[in-house]
Amino acid sequence: MNNGLRRIVYDYLIQTRMDAITASYLNALILFVGIVLVVGLLDYIIWKVLRFASVNFARRSSTNFDNFLVVNKVPRYVAHIVPLLLLYELLPLAFLDFEYAEGIVLKTIEILAVILVLLLIRSLLRSIKDYLKTLPHMKDKPLDSYIQVFMIFAWIGGLLTLFAVITDTTIWKFFTALGAASAVILLIFKDTILGLVASIQVSINDMVRIGDWITFEKFGADGNVTEISLATVKVQNFDKTITTIPTYSLISDSFKNWRGMEASGGRRIKRALLLKQKSIKFLTAENIETLKGIQLISKYMETRNTNIDTYNKEHGIDKKIAINGRNLTNLGVFRKYVETYLKNHSAINQTMTLMTRQLPPTSEGIPMEIYAFSSDKRWENYEYIMADIFDHLLAALPYFELEVFELPTSMDVYLDKVRDEKGE
Template identity: 55%
Template sequence: MHKITEKIFGWSYPIFKNLDFDETLSSYLSLFVNVLLLSILSYTIFLASRYFLVRFMIALARKTKTKFDDLLVSNKTAKYTAHLIPLLFIYKSVPIILQDFVYWETIFGKLVGIYIVILSLWIIKTIFNALKDYLKQNPSFSDKPIDSYIQVIMIVLWVFGFVVIVSKVFDISTGKMLGTFGAISAIIILIFRDTILGFVASVQVSLNDMVRIGDWITFDKFGADGDVIEINLATVKVRNFDNTTTTIPTYSMISDSFRNWRGMINSSGRRIKRHILIKANTIRFLNKSELEELKKIQLVSSYIENRQMEIDKFNDTHQIDKSILINGRNMTNFGLFRKYITQYLYQYPGLNKEMIVLCRQLQPTPHGIPLEIYAFSSDKRFENYEYIMADIMDHIFASIQYFSLEIYEMPSGKSDFII
């Protein structure tokens, strides 16, 4: 390589000397010719390299089944590599062209060397970007924080590249530079604190399977409620259901509490848990005439008959005085309503009957007796889930009057009479 460059750039100086130019003028004229020649040759080498490398990469991508080489093409790896070949040619040619200009040879040689280091790192970055895109297309890695790992590797490479550049500029050995970096490691840790915390968090999030790309999470502290679209070294991006994007620091995923809905999505149903407040003074025992009227409600008709036979048998056996309803065993409108809602839930088509289906009474409050619905919707999609839950609650609100019960409502302060 050295002999070839000498032949290419060593012919002009003797020609100018033979033309009786003085040594200084011959050197400058030779420099001008060689720089012009170097520019032309470098650009030609670049065009040829780009043409053959890009064509070769495209042809290779078409013939192979793997998509990795296709991603190398889309990330322009061959194009950036084509820049490297003429740069290496320039780097080898500079000492010959500028052999009579030692000062400029040193400066220009260092600049070319720095550019080669930066371009090499950029080529490595395009390869890693292609690798990242390739792994994200693989179902096994699609939900892993690949971005975080690649960013850490690139940070290490950029730091190493910075060390090489500084050692070239100031003519310091790489070993001494690394020793200097070790001495100022505390400052480096302080500067890259968020990056280090993000990397540790990314590893913990991945190993503990706390969150994946595509998970629906709720993070009240940051106002996030939506799907995770990206996990990288510093941030986790969440696309909220109103199509806004929330950015969360990665280390917050392990330092703060958030809700991941993956378990619900992977389960057989989505939980419905709502309650209404029943006025306590509307709860009472039911007499026989009222029970006869309630038998017209098909969902509890057979239950009332069977339950009444059991209660009458008990009261007769123990000779209970039924002139007052409180004596012995009785049915209440509240208990019968709970039974009715339970039967209604079991026959409702939108619920998963293999999971818990429950209508229960909660601890009394100053505002009334809570009656809670606890069941699981078969359809977990948001809009269908909300429809199923509203449909059930609508029926409860409409049916409660048939059992002579009332729902508690805060007094509005306005008169109920219109004058």
């Protein structure tokens, strides 16, 4: 039937006293334009029908996956499939007398078909990614990275197919040539390959998720991960700046992920008070009686003082000199006070490690470190809790006749010299 139509057009042109060569060219042109117009109209009709059907179906369905299919133009690309197949079948009829042109037309349609398939795959993958991001248990997964990996394989397959179509060779021959040039290809695509490998390792080992708080000093990153792609990881710092980190750096360099802290029952407080060594002393009986008035340690002071007195009497200790026998020190009692204070603090997680420890003396005094965990892990609340604790402890030091170490000023040095001269 199609050959008959072609013959009718050709005979009509001959009857108009047109020479055979011109008639052949004009016949091919008329048929080409006619087929393209008919197929184009068909493509438009199919698109309108699919669009109407897909939009109405998306509105009525309970899931929102089909909404993402419409947004990412999946129905639009599907509408091109049937018209493209018709072009592949019909257009060669217009060029039966032009074998070379027929080959070019067929290759062009095959190339368009490959491009259409790639666009369709990309739209489907984007729809899947957008849908998965709406699921609560998938929000922190590096979906962009997964999609990019799939798209890389799709583009590689598509490019190999295009190469085979254009050159009229098989894909296997291309792979043979590719092997000979593998060293050059590895050098050119080194960053892409490293990013691909790193992205897979980061995903499999669950090293970083969307929303994780990470600290990467090498790149100046300190904030939450907002995006994980094949080549880069984006971090929004707490000052609202954005730091971009190469994905490969996450497996080649060291960084800190605070997810463990956020998943635990508390956030660590690890800070020390630097105490002046000269302020440390044995407690006298008067000092002990005064400290018994502090409610948090009154019971401890009673029990501990009684035990020490009993021990010294049983062993005949001469207490005319304070260093003899067992004694209480103001630093030891203060350490017990701090520990008791933390155990009674409502903002401290009592189920996690809690201790007050004395670190080795330094040129800047004796560090007395607090090691505990706040129940509230939010940054602003955590800072408030820690400040509140140390405000109290700094204010409590004078009750134990302890002093915080501070680097002396020139005035302090002068006053100390005057006191030494006066023998004070």
